[in-house]
Amino acid sequence: MTGKQLLDDCFLHDKDRLRHHEALEILKQRLHCIAETETVPLQDAAERILADTVTAPRNVPLADNSAVDGYAFRNADFEEAGGFFRLEQRIAAGHASNADLGPWAAARIFTGAVMPPGADTVAMQEDCETHQQDGQDFVIVPQGLKTGANRRKAGEDVAEGTTLLNPGQRLRPQDIAAIASTGQADVSVYRKLKVALVSTGDELRRPGDLITLGDVYDSNHFLLRSLCATLPVEIDDLGILKDDADALEEVLSTAAASHDVILTTGGASRGEEDHMLKVLDKIGKRHMWQLAIKPGRPMMFGNIGSCVVLGLPGNPVAAMVCFLLYARPVFSVLGGGAFLEPQAFQVPAAFEVPKKKPDRREFYRAYLKPRPDGSLAAHKFQRDGSGLITGLREADGLIEIPEDVTSIRKGELVSFLPFSGFGLR
Numbered sequence: 001m002t003g004k005q006l007l008d009d010c011f012l013h014d015k016d017r018l019r020h021h022e023a024l025e026i027l028k029q030r031l032h033c034i035a036e037t038e039t040v041p042l043q044d045a046a047e048r049i050l051a052d053t054v055t056a057p058r059n060v061p062l063a064d065n066s067a068v069d070g071y072a073f074r075n076a077d078f079e080e081a082g083g084f085f086r087l088e089q090r091i092a093a094g095h096a097s098n099a100d101l102g103p104w105a106a107a108r109i110f111t112g113a114v115m116p117p118g119a120d121t122v123a124m125q126e127d128c129e130t131h132q133q134d135g136q137d138f139v140i141v142p143q144g145l146k147t148g149a150n151r152r153k154a155g156e157d158v159a160e161g162t163t164l165l166n167p168g169q170r171l172r173p174q175d176i177a178a179i180a181s182t183g184q185a186d187v188s189v190y191r192k193l194k195v196a197l198v199s200t201g202d203e204l205r206r207p208g209d210l211i212t213l214g215d216v217y218d219s220n221h222f223l224l225r226s227l228c229a230t231l232p233v234e235i236d237d238l239g240i241l242k243d244d245a246d247a248l249e250e251v252l253s254t255a256a257a258s259h260d261v262i263l264t265t266g267g268a269s270r271g272e273e274d275h276m277l278k279v280l281d282k283i284g285k286r287h288m289w290q291l292a293i294k295p296g297r298p299m300m301f302g303n304i305g306s307c308v309v310l311g312l313p314g315n316p317v318a319a320m321v322c323f324l325l326y327a328r329p330v331f332s333v334l335g336g337g338a339f340l341e342p343q344a345f346q347v348p349a350a351f352e353v354p355k356k357k358p359d360r361r362e363f364y365r366a367y368l369k370p371r372p373d374g375s376l377a378a379h380k381f382q383r384d385g386s387g388l389i390t391g392l393r394e395a396d397g398l399i400e401i402p403e404d405v406t407s408i409r410k411g412e413l414v415s416f417l418p419f420s421g422f423g424l425r
């Protein structure tokens with residue numbers, strides 16, 4: 001594997017390039033969490049990676065309470081009371097009662113209010129009738145309610161002492177809600193990674209700037225910035241760097257001293273104007289380059305001092321695919337999380353590929369569409385160009401075709417990786 005990592009022969013054949021699984025192995029072996037921990041209030045905890053176990057300090061709910069607006073009673077009294085209960089308490093949410101429910105008595109109760117001592121069952125108000133006799137209120141409760149009906153038990157959501165979350169978990173909205181429900185106001189997480197984002201290329205201009213013939217708007221910056229929004233990283237925009245090795249060297253060496261990761265796009269290939277490789281080899285160390293994948297072949301990974309360098313190709317489709325396959329798990333691991341791998345579903349192909357090159361893994365932009373029988377099939381975006389953002393927009397995932405597959409027939413099962421499995425929509 002070490003031999004393959006450094007190969008940069010112009011006529012390199014795919015079989016000599018690093019394979020996808022080898023690239024993943026290198027990343028898994030070389031990278032580990034580098035982030036220190038910090039405590040953040042829950043309002044800032046979304047998408048952060050947990051650094052400590054979260055244990056529930058108390059029951060949720062704290063006490064038995066009513067699931068409906070209605071009447072709480074002791075079910076064992078039903079027969080003797082003939083369903084006819086004397087109303088003797090009124091309990092709203094937030095106003096717990098300590099008074100025991102007397103025999104054949106019911107309490108008017110509202111959703112979320114604590115059950116009065118002695119009551120175990122609640123009848124919904126829609127099913128009850130109220131009645132007044134000699135100045136006393138009564139409620140007629142329907143037959144057939146099981147003991148415990150419409151009662152929410154203390155701790156039924158989370159029992160005191162339960163492990164709610166483990167270190168390394170990414171905090172989803174529902175996780176944060178669970179922590180909040182136990183009364184914990186802050187949480188220990190790994191700090192955000194400092195990521196320097198660099199676009200390279202003489203042709204690049206920022207949206208809003210004037211362009212002339214030959215110029216290209218820097219869409220990758222915005223693509224990568226948005227992709228990073230799903231991860232606990234802080235983006236430092238280093239702007240657009242010219243295709244100039246000295247300038248690139250200077251900016252990258254300075255950035256490496258103050259960032260955890262440098263994420264670049266463009267200049268990753270082998271043209272005279274592509275300088276990423278030379279600069280990385282000069283001031284840092286390259287661990288991989290030239291993968292047997294399509295798109296994304298010139299993907300690069302290395303380090304400059306303690307700073308990780310991810311050099312994504314300039315073509316937007318290759319940049320996004322490489323981000324999802326490699327940069328996303330790298331950010332997660334460096335930031336204290338798991339090495340994130342996509343979910344794959346086996347789906348019949350609605351397309352044909354008569355001839356695919358062997359020895360390389362291909363990722364097609366794809367979307368799912370129902371067939372006449374209602375089952376889903378995977379459609380491939382028609383055009384292959386690695387510069388076509390339209391294909392990424394039309395897609396709701398990628399199809400992954402392994403190295404040894406050389407053709408695909410309609411109806412054959414293929415691996416579909418939904419964008420949702422990459423934390424996207």
Ligand SMILES: Nc1nc2c(c(=O)[nH]1)N[C@H]1C(S)=C(S)[C@@H](COP(=O)(O)OP(=O)(O)OC[C@H]3O[C@@H](n4cnc5c(N)ncnc54)[C@H](O)[C@@H]3O)O[C@H]1N2
Nearest residue numbers: 199216217218219220266267268269274297313314315318
């Ligand atoms: N002779 C060879 N040529 C190319 C090879 C190769 O192996 N031999 N590889 C091809 C592959 S695969 C890819 S992918 C591209 C990527 O190469 P680079 O990373 O060096 O990218 P650039 O040449 O700088 O740009 C490629 C393309 O993408 C546009 N681009 C670049 N940056 C941005 C940006 N920030 N926003 C929008 N578009 C961007 C750029 O204008 C070019 O059109 O190389 C192939 N060539």
Ligand code: MOO
Nearest residue numbers: 295296297318386
């Ligand atoms: O493989 Mo490149 O990544 O042509 O798009």
